[in-house]
Each structure stands twice: as structure tokens, then as C-alpha cells.
Amino acid sequence: MKLLVGLGNPGRQYQGNRHNVGFMVLDELASQCGANWSNRFAGEVSRVELDRGPLYLLKPMTYMNRSGASVQPMAAFYRIEPSEICVVHDEIDLPYETLRVKIGGGHGGHNGLRDIIQRLASSDFFRLRIGVGRPPHGGDAADFVLNDFSSDERITLEQVVERSIEIVRFAHANGPRKAMNDFNGKGLPGTEAETVH
Numbered sequence: 001m002k003l004l005v006g007l008g009n010p011g012r013q014y015q016g017n018r019h020n021v022g023f024m025v026l027d028e029l030a031s032q033c034g035a036n037w038s039n040r041f042a043g044e045v046s047r048v049e050l051d052r053g054p055l056y057l058l059k060p061m062t063y064m065n066r067s068g069a070s071v072q073p074m075a076a077f078y079r080i081e082p083s084e085i086c087v088v089h090d091e092i093d094l095p096y097e098t099l100r101v102k103i104g105g106g107h108g109g110h111n112g113l114r115d116i117i118q119r120l121a122s123s124d125f126f127r128l129r130i131g132v133g134r135p136p137h138g139g140d141a142a143d144f145v146l147n148d149f150s151s152d153e154r155i156t157l158e159q160v161v162e163r164s165i166e167i168v169r170f171a172h173a174n175g176p177r178k179a180m181n182d183f184n185g186k187g188l189p190g191t192e193a194e195t196v197h
Contacts (some may be wrong), residue, residue, distance in 0.1 A: 016148035043070040068119030082122040094131025126176040
């Protein structure tokens, strides 16, 4: 894994949104590593040193539905293959606090993934799906993900972010397939592994 992409929307008004949990994970990882951000490739870019070497971080500043316009040029510049990319994103089809890792598959209606797949002409990247749950009483999903985490959810949000970073570090050190095969044995509650061919 060479490139870690966190999905979200730029702007202070979106910072606490469920849709921005990808940004939250990358911000915390960069903070833990003492890394700084710079503006490149229509996004915020950083580089961290992990146990097995460097990892580039990218937060697209293009708004969610144009995320690929940031990911594709950065991947092309550094000659990073889709299989060397991990995308961290919110997932309404998973209950809150559930983490699922997989390689490949479709976009599942997620506009950020849709644009990345289209612009990379590939869906062969690794994903870390962070469950945010569905809106109660059949509410609108688009409005739901653009709302902040609830007060109850915020109690455990830090733990969700920390578990996500642990998955990222493991995948970087051991490869995404090893992560997918081993994570149920890592003692991270709510974590599941899935491969889509």
C-alpha cells in the first residue's frame, strides 16, 4: 500500500459529518506521526513514515462526488497502481462502529467511490468501510450522512478512528490481502474482512 485516501467534504461546516469520517482517520494518523499537510493534486497531501516505510495521505478537496479528480492525478504522478491504494470512507450499509475491509467491488451508491472508479478505470483498490448506519425511520440517506455524528455516537467515535488506524497500519505492513485474512483474529470487535473478485 502506497497511498491512503480519506473521503470527505472540505469546509468547517462538514467537519463533524458522518460523510467525513475518512478525513477524521487521516487527520488523526497524520497527527500521530507529526506530519504536515500541503496543497497538491486538488487535495491536501501528507507523507508519513510507518514501520514498513512511507505512506502518502490524500484528502481530496474536490467535494465528495469529484474525489477521483484528486486521486487519479496523484496516483498517476507517483505511478501508484489501483491495487496500491486504500480508500477510507463512510458506509451506510454497515451499522455504526462496524469496520469492514475488502478489495474491489462496486461503489454501492457511494458517489466518492463512483468517481474514483470511473477516473482510475479500475475498482481494484483496497477499501476500509466505516459503518455509520442508516437514517432512522427511513429518512433520506443523503441528508443523514451530511449530518454530524450524534452525541451518543461521538462517545465511541475516537475508538472507531483508532481501530481504523490500526487496520491501516497492519495493511501497510503486511499487505491488504493479509489484513483481510487476519483481521478477525486481531481482536478488533466489529471488524469483518471481505474480498470481492
